[in-house]
Amino acid sequence: MIIWLNGAFGAGKTTVAHELLHLLPGSTLYDPELVAAGLRAMLPKERLAHVDEVQDLPSWRRLVVDTGAALLAELPGPLIAPMTLLEQEYRDEIFGGFAARRIPVQHFLLHVEETFLRGRIDQRAAVDGDAVRGWCLGHLPRYGAALPWLTADAHTLETSRLTPRQTAELLAEGVRTGAGTCQIVQTPAPSAETLAAGVLFFDDEDRVLLVDPTYKPGWEFPGGVVEAGEPPARAAVREVAEELGLHLTREPALLIIDWEPPSPPRFGGLRLLFDGGRLAPDRMRDLLLPGAELRGWRFAAQEEAERLLSPGRFARLRWALRARAEGRPLNLEAGVPVGG
Structure with a gap:
């Protein structure tokens, strides 16, 4: 199973994911950003220049699914994937790919009110630098535009006033009750024409x-x-x-x-x-x-x-x-x- 933690850049998804690991026995952190880093290292700069960010690469979306499936062949699961997805078509492609492999997905949205979110971004920038602040703040309009479909698709947790541990405890309960389960029913990926x-x-x-x-x-x-x-x-x-x-x-x-x-x-x-x-x-x-x-x-x-x-x-x-x-x-x- 995949537990996908969605939310704005800077919302604290990775921090919460580490807390959630302690509450779900056998769980493993699966960071799709590592897939993106690998592509950045291997692809020529001419190819990367044609996309705004690595998520726009079809190869990233395929590899996120293939890597998740490969990890679940080695590990008992679940995999906890903290990754912002703001394009509904990318959500469809990735979650549909998991469904074709009979891998269930629970989709959670960690929503933070903008005032609190900006504060968290500032705290992170104090460690990681102003470039991180600019990246996170630059994506806020896209996050706002995506909220209608995100809240309709994912199980939403309002985390503005919660600590990472409190958020993880709510997530663990949501996982146990099946909250955010994607109902996609997909046939296996074809192996021939x-x-x-x-x-x-x-x-x-x-x-x-x-x-x-x-x-x-x-x-x-x-x-x-x-x-x-x-x-x-x-x-x-x-x-x-x-x-x-x-x-x-x-x-x-x-x-x-x-x-x-x-x-x-x-x-x-x-x-x-x-x-x-x-x-x-x-x-x-x-x-x-x-x-x-x-x-x-x-x-x-x-x-x-x-x-x-x-x-x-x-x-x-x-x-x-x-x-x-x-x-x-x-x-x-x-x-x-x-x-x-």
């Missing part, structure tokens, strides 16, 4: 329905991986029923088939998109969201979809819209049509 089927639904303005998964970054089309021996169109029908409560009366028509090439660590595979047609307003009101898988849904025009989707997914959407307009499916490779 996969076949996935998605469905495009539209509203009366021809905007496309997108969903926001809790277990990976970015927005996506409703759908999922086709199970062994399952017809793809039937898998698409099953997935939208499970995800959104939408029950299609017939198997939808194919719009595109796209071969996604391997791109380590991803294996790639075939990606199919089907036409779910236009949703009437009464059916939209019936849309359901399984909280463990999807955070939200929205209809998006093409321009908005380009901002929400990854480049590969958006390329599929563009060609799927073309196929829908022309009334014939298209065969793609890496998002580009092939053949006649």
